[in-house]
Amino acid sequence: MSDFEPKVVAFVCNWCTYAGADLTGTSRIKYASNVRIIRFPCTGRIDFMLLLKAFANGADGIIVSGCHPNDCHYTSGNFHAKRRWIMFKELMDFMGIDMNRITFSWVSAAEGAKWADVVNTTVTRIRELGPYVSYKELVNKSVEEEVKNE
Amino acid sequence: MSDNIYKPYLMEIENIVEETPDVRTFRLKFKNSDDAEKFSFKAGQFGEYSVFGEGESTFCVASSPTRKGYIECTFRKAGRVTNALANLEMGDTVGFRGPYGNTFPIEQWEGKNLLYIAGGIALPPMRCVIWNTIDLRDKYKDITIIYGARSVSDLVYKQELKEWEERPDIRLITTVDPGGQTPEWKGETGFVPMVLEKLAPSSENTVAILCGPPVMIKFTMPVLKKLGFQDKDIYTTLENRMKCGFGKCGRCNVGKVFVCKDGPVFSYEQILLLPEEF
């Protein structure tokens, strides 16, 4: 497993974490290159289906990040997101989907270092966990189900 | 072609005409010349057009069977497939299965006057039969086309409308709904049924072909009846949601009649026998 490079998808809000990630770069802080950032207007816009789609398309880990509570550009998007994530996390746990693979965080536009830290700890954790084999198997098995009748 | 009845022909988009802001016409050429040679269809038939990855959509072949080597289709951006079609460019591939369904009985119409009445995006399904009869012009007597749209910009086939207008052997009346006209508009202003009533064409030895939104049909039918048209001399096409196009998927039926097999062309006499389910 030594040559395993985790694929991590980060769903971040435009106003805080994306700006924070920019700051990480302009501050020349190095962090793991395994992350693919997808920018959203707000964490409130990050539908839980997107997280599932990331896993289905081969992500080994996911980061979801936005403004700290009370800092939302739209006042309350992140509070709504928080409730949704609580429910989503509990449902995923109940269905046996590995929540250690998803990092939820608040990273402000001033927290360039925190962003690097969030990414690095996530990537290290995923590296330890290895590829998300069981979810990939589920997806592949589902493809096979269709052809088994042939 | 294999036995796979769901497998489309691969077609190349040879030409694109932007008819209105949301209506486009494609000219499609067979990628495989064998397919082109074997392929034939008749006026009124339809096909399943597909964008791979988005699915299939049903519309008529809008070009005349007398023009060989290509087919044309006109569609309005409405759902998933038509939106995807609208994003394609010249040279791109689309799939086409067909032709399916029955045809306009143009042989029976020989020696008669033809009155075409179309509204909005319903001209394309009729364009095929219009050109077909124009290309066989000497077999028919007077050809009259009444075409209405919501506004001037919603008129499709502007180039052809001009061509038809200029031809001495065709009478074309275009109309737009009140408020849809521009200062330069020279055609009629008013709804299709009113224009028809004003024009009052004779029903003597005449076949009326009617295509349009349900509300237009609803108000045009009484006018046609008043003009003396018989139910059997009025033709229209039905559209229903379809998936397969050949009577298997089970969603286009109106009572026991499959629009995909027994239609899409019906005489008004046949329509009256159908249950209210379309």
Place this chain on the structure above:
Amino acid sequence: METTRKSIRKQSLEKLYNLLSASRKVYAPVIAPDKQVEYKYNPDFAEVTFEHIRSTLSVKNVVFPKVENLFFYSNAKTESTITDIDLNKIPEIVLWGTHPCDNAAFDILRSIFSWDINDEFFSKRFEKLVVIGLSCHLSDEYCFCTSVGLTPNSAKGSDILLSRLQNGDYQAEILTEKGNGIVTLSPELFEPISGEEVTVTEVKQKFNHEQVTVKLASAFENRFWIENSLRCIGCGACAYVCPTCACFDIQDETKGKNGKRYRSWDSCGFGLFTLHTSGHNPRQVQSQRWRQRIMHKFSYMPERNESLGCVGCGRCSSGCPVDMNIAEQLEALQNI
């Protein structure tokens, strides 16, 4: 071919099963831990049930899978290509212990898939299907095969039909060449008939399907549909468990450039089944969809496909969450 009657001992049946199971796909009923009867490929003979009334799902999936790929494509703008499905790869499947109603359903499906133009996906599967049926010695209040022209031991659709004898052995009617092919695998298992009586359940006739068809011809506008479909919630359960429902959807699914076009089961009970893109829906309310379901099976199909679209298995009624009982409704229709 002429039907021959043999008898086969319970132990020999196990030998026959194991012989078939060793060399081909055998689809046989088992009772799952949650008491649902489901079909499985090649289960152990000990698991195979001979005591079920009806499986939860029908076995139509062997000829009409719930999802079936139609072809693969690669979407590359000007250079898109299509790859065909190799239908010759379809394996032979032996259906084991299916009841006469389910077996009769295959011919109804054939009438849908082959009328006017032939659907190769269906007919290739149908060609490779061998049916070893089992007459019913059990039935329940939902069964109504006798109302649609079948019986608990009708041989229609079976290649071999097994019926339980009083002494626990089975009678085997060998009905087709395909059935004969099975017998020749091990002819010694099939013995001359002993004269024992077969045990067959009795199913009460609830309606006369010919009269229903006549009544339906003029019942389109009847209040009946509205009054009797109020409780229908518009799910697709009845159509999906039905052995003869064949409506399907066609969809594309792509990953990157490559994808497949498939067809999957669909149901006329869904509100969006007939919805046009424009927003117009020819069947706007549930009563119209319920009417379509009954009309299709008992009026349109007899007329267009020359076969009734129902085999009386009762699955739609037993599986319905709100007890839409089709036999009861047809009985009522017969008397309107």
Place this chain on the structure above:
Amino acid sequence: MNSLITRAKELLENKSVQVVIGYEAGPTSVARPAFITDPAKAGTLIYDERCVQNLAVYLTKPEVKHLGKMAIVATLPVMRSIMMLISEQQIFADSIVVLGISADGSLLDIADVKVMQGYIEKSDLGNPEKYKELLAELNKLSPEERFAFWQKELSKCIKCYACRQACPMCYCTRCTVEVNQPQWIPVQSNTHGNMEWHILRAMHLAGRCISCGECGRACPVGIPCHLLTMHLVDQVHNYFNVYAGTSEKMSSVLSTFEPNDKESFII
């Protein structure tokens, strides 16, 4: 159940309502929803342990609404569904007459929403006992075992959407699975797609599920999909201390928030 019949008859006779939604016996051993419009037929109404469907699903069905003002035979889950539908502005409180049925099967006098709210508040609002055990059993399993359990169960799903249609809270005319631009959930049934569908369904019912268990009961292939929404009922109560369908003024849990909502996993 004579009091129910008498009351239904009275309501229909004095034209306070045009239809009574209740239960009747069918030709088989199961009971079924019934729509009584004729006072003379009120006698066919029954209420016993066979009457299991959640009748509130019909309150938003166009053809039933078309019949006129409705009275509805309502057990606790039905009353809570009605409360939810009122709070989500799908029905008007004063357009429904509630024929409440108590836990022991007797007719309650539910004069208005206030009374109904009082009755609901007094009742046990958690998941029913018979499901609590199943939930606890599942929660005892390891995550891997739970993943395997749900995969096995959801592989059976045929996408008939009986779970959705039987649910009074699933009243959308166009469900997310039917949206095709983009196509969130594959149309076909396969284990992965089925799992996505059931996650979506459960998430959309988080904080709205009233623990009636209809989805699981309606499933023709016996998937215990009600356990998904019921697990979230527990969690909603655990985190936010609310039960759905307890007040006509309640807003949905996932469309509101408290600034001090507690969680322990966001870094």
